[in-house]
Amino acid sequence: MHILMIECNPNGIAGIANALELGHDVTLVSVDPDFYLGVSPLAEAAYAHPNCQVVKSEQAFSIEELTALARRLHAENPIHGVTTYSEYHTVHTAAVAEALGLPGMSVEGARNARHKHLTRLTLDGTGVRQPRFAHVADADDPAAVEAAVREIGFPCVVKPSDGTASLHVLHLKDEDDLRAYLADLADVADYGRGVRRIPDVLIEEFVTGELISVESCVLGRGEVVNLGLTDRPLSGFPYFIEMGATYFSGHPLQDELFAMTTRVLDELGVDFGFIHTEFLLGPDGPVLCEVNGRLIGGIVPTLMQLSSGVDPYLEVIRQALGERPELPFPGETTAGGHWFGAPVAGTVDSIGFEALQDLPGFHDALAYKKAGTRVTRLSTSNFDWIGHVIFTGADRTEVNKRCEEALDLIDLRMKLEVAR
Structure with a gap:
């Protein structure tokens, strides 16, 4: 084939x-x-x-x-x-x-998931819990952006409609933050590798709460199979950087999250493939964050395979070939990982994981940056990651404890940049 x-x-x-x-x-x-x-x-x-x-x-x-x-x-x-x-x-x-x-997803469903303003507008009035939002068709129109911010109010979150990996997603607390953000975004014509930015942005109500995602596979229109959950601990304002992930089942809100996901995907016309849907667990219940019309990225497919014994990367291909995919439901083993970055800007000398090898549950550790590579301080998006660790355990608590302890044992050596 x-x-x-x-x-x-x-x-x-x-x-x-x-x-x-x-x-x-x-x-x-x-x-x-x-x-x-x-x-x-x-x-x-x-x-x-x-x-x-x-x-x-x-x-x-x-x-x-x-x-x-x-x-x-x-x-x-x-x-x-x-x-x-x-x-x-x-x-x-x-x-x-x-x-x-x-075989493939409908183009309309793909667009509704890919462009965040279409997700919000399509679901508006359906009863799906979303943040209050305002869509701005052109981020270069300051009057429109300011009107949207006045409508939502500070604090708020601003995000490009076609972004990913938390890139250019920012928590705004006042007018100064807004002006700085728009000035920075005006210099972003594309996301690299030929991916051009569309002008649409969203201004959204800032919702507090844990970030969690539902991993699903849509076998056809109305055939949504919800597989499991991925927790997504975040690091620091004003940016939203994902610092870890655990693939599991059994959250107290799992039934509600699964039902919401099924409804969201049906309303958007997402009718094929592995899907990653994010929610914030707000004070009044789960609030839809965004929908990604593809298999979850980063280390999570590896976590899914460790827990289920099924390789989701391969199942994506099998489904595209018209086969019925085997589905990676979470098993008795829980798998999780944490990403790490540099505390300061500089050049990588070496990243060593020798002290992790014999730790209970250790599966994998990987450095994304080679010696001699300049790196920025972990500060603005998932693109600031420089490596990860992966562990397994009996449950989320054990896995996260093992990952956090391992981070302290990574031997990261750098040449630091001296301010002049």
């Missing part, structure tokens, strides 16, 4: 490697294929595999150009499935699958 992968993400290269190992052909289309060589230890071997074709396309973020490219690739070697692990490319994947007559 031939799989078309439209971009990817660093951890998702494992899915490409798994598909190649099973004998599938994989074509990866990317604006910058070399990016994955720098962030995934599996990329070099995957690229060198005889069944892997890597196509560099400067127009991979243009749906029209991408669809034309997919038709050419399909004519050369018939494509049997189209997928992505990239949040930025879920709409593109849906459009190409539709154009080729292959």
Whole structure:
């Protein structure tokens, strides 16, 4: 079978490697294929595999150009499935699958999930609990932004409609914060690798509470299977950086969260694939944060596999090929991980994990940055991470305790930048 992968993400290269190992052909289309060589230890071997074709396309973020490219690739070697692990490319994947007559999410459902203002507007008035919000169609229109902030009031949260990984999501406490944010955002024309920013932003009521997500698989319209929950501890204002994750079941609000997720996905028209839906556990109950129309990213697919014995990266591909996926429900083992970053800006000398190897429940530790790489202080988004640790245990409490203790044992050595 031939799989078309439209971009990817660093951890998702494992899915490409798994598909190649099973004998599938994989074509990866990317604006910058070399990016994955720098962030995934599996990329070099995957690229060198005889069944892997890597196509560099400067127009991979243009749906029209991408669809034309997919038709050419399909004519050369018939494509049997189209997928992505990239949040930025879920709409593109849906459009190409539709154009080729292959399994995939409806384009409308993909757009409603991908663009946060469409999520909010589509669900407005349906009874789904959301923060109070105001949609601004153009962040470069200061009068419109100021009117939206006045409507919602301080403190509030501002976020680009098409962002991901908490990038450019900020807690605003006053007018000075707002002016600084808009000045910074005006300089952001794209998110890198050809991904252009749309002008829409949301101003939202600031909701306090634990961040938790529901991991689901939609087998078809109205066939939502809710698998388990992922907790998402956050670090520090004014930004929202995810610092850990645990995949589990059994939360006191699980039934309500599952029911809300099913309703949200049905209302949005999300009708295919693995889906990641985030909620804030506010004082009046769960409040929808956002919907991501793809498999959860980062280390969580690994946590899902450790707990369930099922590789979700591979099941994404199987579903794209028209097969019924095996579903990674949480098992008796709980798996969790914590990310870490640098306390100051500087250049990495080394990151050592030797002291972690014999700890109970230790599974994995990985540094994302090589020696000689300049890093920023962990401060603004998930892109500031420089590594992770993963542990297993009997429950969330044990896993989180093990992860937190391990962070103190990481040997991070850096050359510091001296202010002049």
